Amino acid sequence: MSSLGKATNIFWQECSVGKLDRQKLLNQKGCVVWITGLSGSGKSTLACTLGRDLHGRGKLSYILDGDNLRHGLNKDLGFKAEDRAENIRRVGEVAKLFADSGLICIASLISPYRRDRDSCRALLPESSFIEVFMNIPLEICEARDPKGLYKLAREGKIKGFTGIDDPYETPLNCEIEIKPQDGVCPPPADMSSQVVTFLEERGFLHA
Numbered sequence: 001m002s003s004l005g006k007a008t009n010i011f012w013q014e015c016s017v018g019k020l021d022r023q024k025l026l027n028q029k030g031c032v033v034w035i036t037g038l039s040g041s042g043k044s045t046l047a048c049t050l051g052r053d054l055h056g057r058g059k060l061s062y063i064l065d066g067d068n069l070r071h072g073l074n075k076d077l078g079f080k081a082e083d084r085a086e087n088i089r090r091v092g093e094v095a096k097l098f099a100d101s102g103l104i105c106i107a108s109l110i111s112p113y114r115r116d117r118d119s120c121r122a123l124l125p126e127s128s129f130i131e132v133f134m135n136i137p138l139e140i141c142e143a144r145d146p147k148g149l150y151k152l153a154r155e156g157k158i159k160g161f162t163g164i165d166d167p168y169e170t171p172l173n174c175e176i177e178i179k180p181q182d183g184v185c186p187p188p189a190d191m192s193s194q195v196v197t198f199l200e201e202r203g204f205l206h207a
């Protein structure tokens with residue numbers, strides 16, 4: 001299998017230990033839980049809670065957090081649409097490798113463009129890309145504003161801030177939606193258990 005970019009004369013190297021062997025070792029199935037939503041919607045909170053809950057069940061996961069990756073792998077990227085697209089493309093490729101290693105990869109990024117998220121989905125085997133939409137209204141995210149970024153965006157001190165003067169395209173085909181009930185957001189433990197239940201029902205928590 002290969003997908004050629006700029007390089008020519010490159011070949012795919014097969015090895016004798018494969019994904020199924022690794023999954024058997026870990027007693028789980030590799031997949032990507034892709035958490036998308038506005039800044040302040042609770043993506044990192046869900047990612048960390050889910051990571052801890054999976055760890056408690058003896059399941060190996062790894063978190064790819066947009067904010068964190070922008071300190072290293074993606075430090076050369078800003079927030080214009082093409083930079084966000086490259087950000088998501090890189091993280092999608094890394095997530096694909098983690099899933100192939102047998103891990104439950106938890107990616108938490110705003111990932112505001114549908115096309116970019118769908119490209120990541122297309123990298124993964126059927127049904128192993130699980131899109132989680134943090135459907136939390138802007139007013140709630142803005143009221144939380146833990147980093148003070150919405151305030152700066154409203155004051156015009158940050159340009160192109162998602163939800164203020166930059167777009168967020170809501171998912172059309174997500175597997176899981178997290179949203180307030182009667183105006184109240186589910187607590188982190190409930191958000192996480194919604195995802196754990198999905199993973200369990202779809203057989204990801206066993207080889």
Ligand SMILES: Nc1ncnc2c1ncn2[C@@H]1O[C@H](COP(=O)(O)OS(=O)(=O)O)[C@@H](OP(=O)(O)O)[C@H]1O
Pocket residue numbers: 038039040043044065066067070079083084085087088108109110111112147149158159160161162166
């Ligand atoms: N202009 C603008 N728009 C949105 N977010 C901004 C911006 N500038 C800085 N930040 C901070 O960057 C974090 C989002 O990074 P991501 O890599 O997840 O963004 S994206 O997926 O490429 O859109 C985001 O983190 P979260 O609040 O955790 O979402 C912000 O802390």
Ligand SMILES: Nc1ncnc2c1ncn2[C@@H]1O[C@H](COP(=O)(O)OP(=O)(O)O)[C@@H](O)[C@H]1O
Pocket residue numbers: 037038039040041042043044045046144146185186187188191
């Ligand atoms: N389910 C929740 N209920 C109440 N507050 C939450 C919930 N999830 C996250 N928060 C709070 O909202 C803020 C933003 O959460 P965070 O996980 O950093 O969002 P994001 O990663 O999407 O920017 C934090 O202060 C966090 O403690």
